[in-house]
Amino acid sequence: NAGVTQTPKFQVLKTGQSMTLQCAQDMNHNSMYWYRQDPGMGLRLIYYSASEGTTDKGEVPNGYNVSRLNKREFSLRLESAAPSQTSVYFCASSSGQGSYNSPLHFGNGTRLTVT
Amino acid sequence: EDQVTQSPEALRLQEGESSSLNCSYTVSGLRGLFWYRQDPGKGPEFLFTLYSAGEEKEKERLKATLTKKESFLHITAPKPEDSATYLCAVRGSGGSYIPTFGRGTSLIVHP
Numbered sequence: 001n002a003g004v005t006q007t008p009k010f011q012v013l014k015t016g017q018s019m020t021l022q023c024a025q026d027m028n029h030n031s032m033y034w035y036r037q038d039p040g041m042g043l044r045l046i047y048y049s050a051s052e053g054t055t056d057k058g059e060v061p062n063g064y065n066v067s068r069l070n071k072r073e074f075s076l077r078l079e080s081a082a083p084s085q086t087s088v089y090f091c092a093s094s095s096g097q098g099s100y101n102s103p104l105h106f107g108n109g110t111r112l113t114v115t
Numbered sequence: 116e117d118q119v120t121q122s123p124e125a126l127r128l129q130e131g132e133s134s135s136l137n138c139s140y141t142v143s144g145l146r147g148l149f150w151y152r153q154d155p156g157k158g159p160e161f162l163f164t165l166y167s168a169g170e171e172k173e174k175e176r177l178k179a180t181l182t183k184k185e186s187f188l189h190i191t192a193p194k195p196e197d198s199a200t201y202l203c204a205v206r207g208s209g210g211s212y213i214p215t216f217g218r219g220t221s222l223i224v225h226p
């Protein structure tokens with residue numbers, strides 16, 4: 001099993017450009033998440049999807065949009081990139097909202113630099 | 116609001132020098148406490164889930180323990196390959212199933 005797959009692994013954007021980060025999981029998980037990780041800040045939740053067809057804002061949603069394309073795929077879009085969005089982005093999945101004991105499984109991240 | 120504080124922020128050990136990492140938490144009704152390992156350039160990798168005070172879990176040189184206010188990750192006779200950042204997260208029963216993460220402890224084990 002591949003687990004959680006993120007593409008691309010690296011990306012450099014200029015201020016104002018747009019891009020979509022892709023995430024797919026093959027574990028039949030219901031819930032999916034997008035986090036960003038910055039030095040000294042830890043993991044911060046951007047958006048999450050409790051189940052197919054639903055999305056909700058997390059701690060730092062401004063400047064981002066998401067799409068839960070189907071049960072496997074959850075994408076994150078930056079409409080107009082800003083230098084403050086330079087970060088490492090992680091996608092994660094878990095069994096579901098009703099499974100409080102289910103851990104998150106993470107992809108290996110997308111390293112984004114906005115110049 | 117659930118809170119997680121990890122200490123120390125960074126820890127340097129010599130190979131074979133045992134030590135412990137701390138995760139203090141405040142949560143309304145603990146549903147689960149999770150430990151993860153994160154290697155440079157990789158995503159966090161799940162290690163353990165603990166559910167109730169007194170519970171212990173072990174994996175190779177790692178042992179996680181849980182009290183009502185904190186969890187410890189004990190590392191016995193560490194090796195350089197144990198070098199990583201260790202993250203702690205909690206899930207409470209306060210309404211959201213979203214876990215709250217600590218900022219992690221960066222562990223370096225010198226040969």
